[in-house]
Amino acid sequence: MASTNGVENLETWFPRDGKLSAENGTRLGVVVGGSLSKGLVVKLDPHQPIEDLAVGRYVVVHGDMKKFFCMITDIALDSPNPSIQSDPPEIANDPFLRAVYVGTAAYGKIHAALMLAIDEDDNEPRPVKTIPGHFMQVFNATTEDVNAVFGVEDGSHFNVGAPLELPDTQINLDLKRLVERSVGVFGKSGTGKSFLTRVLLAGIIARQQAVNLIFDMHNDYGWEVQNEGKARAKGLNQLFPSKVSIVTLDAESSRRRNARYDFEVKIGYTEIEPEDIAMLRETMSLSDAMIDASYTLRKHWGKGWIHKLIHATAADMDEIEAATPQRAGTLAALQRRVQRFERWDFLIPEAAGDTVQQIINILENNRSVVLEFGRYGNSLEAYILVANYLTRRIHEMYVERVEKAMGDPAMEPPQLVITIEEAHKFLDPHIASQTIFGIIARELRKYKVTLLIVDQRPSGIDEEVMSQIGTRVTALLDNERDINAVLTGISGAGGLREVLARLDTKQQAIIMGHAVPMPVVVKTRDYNDDFYKSVMDGNLKSEAVSTVRSRLGNSGDRRIR
Amino acid sequence: MDGTSSIVGRILRASTTGFDCGTRSNRIDDNHNFGAFVKVPISDSQDACAIGLIYAIRIDDDPLARELVMAANVDNSTLLDQRDNRMVPVEVCVINVGYCYNGAMFHSLPPRPPLSLSEVMLCDAGEVYDFTQRCDYFRLVLSASEVPCDELIAAALRYASYAYPDAERYDFLVKCGRQLANLLANDLKRLSHVLTLIRPEM
Known part of the structure; x- marks a missing residue:
């Protein structure tokens, strides 16, 4: 029975x-x-x-x-x-x-x-x-x-969260593929883009897949921040003190937050080129005539042109007007705008040391750099100017180094990921073809530099640049144009549109592209003590390997593998 | 469906789609309910029998009955004599919905009709239970012509539900209702009517 x-x-x-x-x-x-x-x-x-x-x-x-x-x-x-x-x-x-x-x-x-x-x-x-x-x-x-x-989490795969309704599962991003091409982190304001980005950056640093240069507009990445629940979230420097350096444009702000920075960045007026001014076209309301005038002044006055323009007298203007086709009115308008630079303490007439070279040296030593903007983070002009200037210099160095590495592999620089926020200001369709960020997004992959762009208006980014973004990590978007922009070039995008528009406002994102075998909606990992422990454990192991490798000398590479 | 006196009648006429059987009027009882499951051996085979549903019980007139109807005064003994001993049988009409062969149930028309005067029996509870495990016979009932098919399927299901233990009865009716919903999805008014007829008392 x-x-x-x-x-x-x-x-x-x-x-x-x-x-x-x-x-x-x-x-x-x-x-x-x-x-x-x-x-x-x-x-x-x-x-x-x-x-x-x-x-x-x-x-x-x-x-x-x-x-x-x-x-x-x-x-x-x-x-x-x-x-x-x-x-x-x-x-x-x-x-x-x-x-x-x-x-x-x-x-x-x-x-x-x-x-x-x-x-x-x-x-x-x-x-x-x-x-x-x-x-x-x-x-x-x-x-x-x-x-x-x-697959499983290993040296090149990093757990970023779990798919919906399967909390015991891990979505392991292939970080090697992630850093090979540019990455986009998108989402409307308040959807956790910064936390998502911090998780990705922590993974890249923990697994040593690339060095990072992070233009940290709101001081989100280097040192600890408070999240919306008032809990403190550790910064990358606290998680990886030996692998991440903080440099700052605003030492006072860093000191107030007890952020341990390595040095303060100072940029000389002499370093600024007309290309950097052209990047500010939209944010500083520069006309085409003003940008032309900046090229003329650079040619006419040489490297100190910005300093001279700020302090130029009516006689100087007349002289330029007489010697070039530029009109006095245009020059005066350009002067008024450039005089705003005087309010930025990080810009000085003549820089004592080459802080940019210092940043490059840190990167070459396989350490990531977080550039904190402090109070200048609220000034989009300052952010764009500094990011563009530094990236241009680093671009030049990387192109040179990679070309040298073709003859001597030992010269090969580490893979570099440059993180920028408010990316649509750099990659606007009108300027993307001319800016250094447009160039990196389109072709610098072969020079071992890629971008990690963080943005809430992907529709403002040049279509060609968007098509070159390998991996897209997208939190909730509800603007139709933004959704279209993110899904451009993704097969089966029609179906994903509904998914994208219905993500939770927090801790949910859809990851699609080069670093995942298929698009996946993840509930991202909590950024808490467990996360710190997991990335720091991995970090300690890899540091131990590095130590042994350095003791064994060059042949250590082969012996440790 | 106790099996003690389950004879319904004898075949008067038959085809593969159904048959009529006759019986004496005084034998009309619970065995002759509208919607009851009945069985009859096919031709001369003892291993195969047709299974059908009673869809009509007809009492035809005869000349004497007509005269008696017209008579002014008819005494009670005459009426009883006419009812018990009349020469015209009560006809029970059955539609075939399947057949049984060597114990296996098939929900399609039987291969041959039963022979005349074969004995028509009421299916017992076990046979009804076995036969109604599947619902493939619904289509035969619902598509039959000259049969009140909606009322017939409802009556048959109510009848069959009593072959099930109390604990299974509701699920059986739900299962049948779902099959009806699939078959009658294009005629929602009809579906609604049939479901109302089979809805169990709550």
């Missing part, structure tokens, strides 16, 4: 009503239509509560020969008879009618974008080039399914 308990056990292993499971994944329904370009249509099983599903979640279709990894991109209600909408059955107080109608005369559907196919034979994830047949079973993705795609 079968006991009640025995019956329950049987139900566990062989559930009724189609609640079949494939390796513990709950069956959701069957494929009833779709295409490779538009994704699959899945009719949900009657037992499947539609409210349990969410866009962005992974499902797995078990085909005859392959498993297909898909992401839910839309959820819909449907009926074989449209007239049910005009005369719906009264089921509110009738569980019998509810049980009968739901799933038959009225049912749920999901749309699932195809992401990856896994051959049963070799178990290798591959790009999708076909679709599963009709009526193939669809299951919730299991932890094992996701782990099979995203």
